[in-house]
Amino acid sequence: MDKKLEIARVDEQDKVPFATHYLEGPANIWWDNLRDMRFEGLVVTWTEFRESFHKAHIPASLMKIKQQEFLALTQGHLSINEYLTNFNNLARCAHDDTNTDEKKKDRFLHGMHQALKTQLSVLKFPDFQAMVNIALIAEKEHRTIYDSHKRKFESHKSQLERHATKPRTCQPNFRAPAPVSASALQPTKER
Structure with missing residues (x-):
């Protein structure tokens, strides 16, 4: 309205x-x-x-629940864009925790994946949007590295599987035991 x-x-x-x-x-x-x-x-x-x-x-109890959801919000399996959407939706219920740009940056950074958080926490950002923009770029680079490692791993894995399914060309070195005579199986008499 x-x-x-x-x-x-x-x-x-x-x-x-x-x-x-x-x-x-x-x-x-x-x-x-x-x-x-x-x-x-x-x-x-x-x-x-x-x-x-x-x-x-909008009951105060519902606002309190949403504020607690906001404070517990983490990126989890979400992309930065998905995390940002959830962050912005819940931030409306946690005005005291997001009423300055500095508080928004701290709270957003707090909930990010550890790898991205570690990388971004050493940087200074002029505002919240600048931090989000850099987080999107960092996430893209992390995804590129992850995909590259995944392709290498899958290539190596398929090579191992191909090697394991090749038929063996040589027979194992195995000798059957010598035949045992019947007299050898007879109990010996004690003297």
Whole structure:
């Protein structure tokens, strides 16, 4: 809604009527009840409306859960792009942990793969986006090296498998034991 208000260049005093015009279902019922009870005859500012809306529709417990998810977020098996998407989605619920560029950089770096984190932690970045850009480049280079090693390993492995499946051309050096006579198997008499 903030984007719509910005694009439409809605004046501050018209933001609440503009936004509430788009409310439907339970959100519209909530607004009608709130306006009748709390704001009867008063002009509601956009800030008051937003705070009331968030309080009613986004429970504090859910925000706490999402904040904890954000603090525990790691890259895991995700690409940098996928990690960035998750990071940005959850960062909305952890404003105190991302309200400066420095905090965002630290938190993003904290959750990265160890190899990338080690490489990037020694560098200084002017801003968060610069760090993300370098992380994307570093990830691409790591992927190139990994793919190269994987191809070499698979080539070596297939050579070993081909060698192991070749038929043997020589017979093993094996002699059958000499035949044993029946008398040799008879128990000997003690004297």
